Amino acid sequence: HHLKKYFPVTGGVFKRKMGEVKAVDDISFQVYKGETLGLVGESGCGKSTTGRVLLRLLEATEGEIIFENKHVSRLSSKELKELRKEMQLIFQDPLASLNPRHTVEKILEEPLLVHGVSSKEERKRLVQEMLSVVGLDEYHSKRYPHQFSGGQRQRVGIARALMTHPKLIIADEPVSALDVSIQSQVLNLLKELQRKFELTYIFIAHDLGVVRHISDRVGVMYLGRLVELTESSALYEEPLHPYTKSLLASVPIADPTARDEEEMVLAGEMPSPANPPKGCxxxxxxVECMDICKTERPAYVEIKPDHYVACHLYSDSTDHA
Ligand code: SF4
Ligand code: MG
Structure with a gap:
């Protein structure tokens, strides 16, 4: 892969504390232009928080977010408004994120209004144009979100995110609430839009099956930290971190969407993020836990080119931060 480095979306480290809970604790990664970076982990691992921190919908406790050489964390609210044109969020549950009292036309017009498209005609034209891009039409523009199927609603959510022609889309479990047959339609649409608009995606999901075919690279999170991040082919074929391995073992290769919860081989519950275990x-x-794992937190290190892992099996470096 020769992905061009473009956004260092995050430079260094960022942390976010929610009360005493470190929802995201010291993670660091970059996103390359035009790629899809999958972020995967069980619920409560901090992946959604990470997405929101990147957009400054939540403020980081510390750390840097760099987007096209701009330090997102230092922008004024006016600059942030400008930046929001370029970074948009797609939600898991479009119904909860779309105003139920507004027609689709009004919902899609709103970002244009916020960003100063003053001509009503022009807004109408742009809304119709975007509806057709996502496979809807004028008929849909006069209707309300509850009159749509889940898949159509997600198309509206996607259209809304695209109204300002963003460069980066953070998609937070955009297909998790949809039927399996609809999931692949929406994933295909997202891929098509990525090519058409040269979008970069951060695609958040709770299992590795969903992001497999859409991601160029995948990062796996556990209790607020990245434990492994590398190119998709390496992650799926030669996973290194024991957590990644157990997540993969729960995804049947032939039909990743057909899994049900009983097949999870991962033993035990995820500990509370409010009280994470010491060490790793x-x-x-x-299953590979060693003595050192109970006391020393493994550092997140690049153990071969573009392959980052935080595990004592692969590195003797301890994170003293
Ligand atoms: Fe397992 Fe130890 Fe690696 Fe943690 S550091 S994943 S406990 S082997
Ligand atoms: Mg979430």
Whole structure:
């Protein structure tokens, strides 16, 4: 892969504390122009929080977010408004994120109004244009979100995110609430839009099956930290971190969407993020746990080119931060 480095979306480290809970604790990664970076982990691992911190919908406790050489964390609210044109969020549940009292036309017009498209005609034209891009039409523009199927609603959510022609889309479990047959339609649409508009995606999901075919690289999170991040082919074929391995073992290769919860081989519950285990946070569930794992937190290191892992099996470096 020769992905061109473009956004260092995050430079260094960022942390976010929610009360005493470190929902995202010291993670660091970059996103390349035009790629899809999958972010995967069980619920409560901090992946949604990470997405929101990147957009500054939540403020980071510390750390840097750099988007096209701009330090997102230092922007004024006016600059942030400008930046929001370029970074948009697609939600898991479009119904909850779309105003039920507004027609689709009004919903899609709103971002244009916020960003100063003053001509009504022009807004109408842009709304119709975007509806057709996502496979809807004028008929849909006069209707309300509850009159749509889940898949159509997600198309509206996608259209809304695209109204300002963003460069980066953070898609937070955009297909998790949809039927399997609809999931692949929406995933295909997202891929098509990526090509058409040269979009970069951060695609958040709770299992590795969903992001497999859409991601160029995948990062796996556990209790607020990245435990492994690398190119998709390496992650799926030669996973290194024991947590990644157990997540993969729960995804049947032939039909990743057909899994049901009983097939999970991952033992035990995820500990509470409010009280993460000492040392390696995964040690309470890890089949390869060693003594050092219970006391020393493994550092997140690049153990071969573009392959980052935080695990004592692969590195003797301890994170003293
Ligand atoms: Fe397992 Fe130890 Fe690696 Fe953590 S550091 S994943 S407990 S082997
Ligand atoms: Mg979430």
């Amino acid at each position: 946070a995964f040690h309470t569930r890890c």
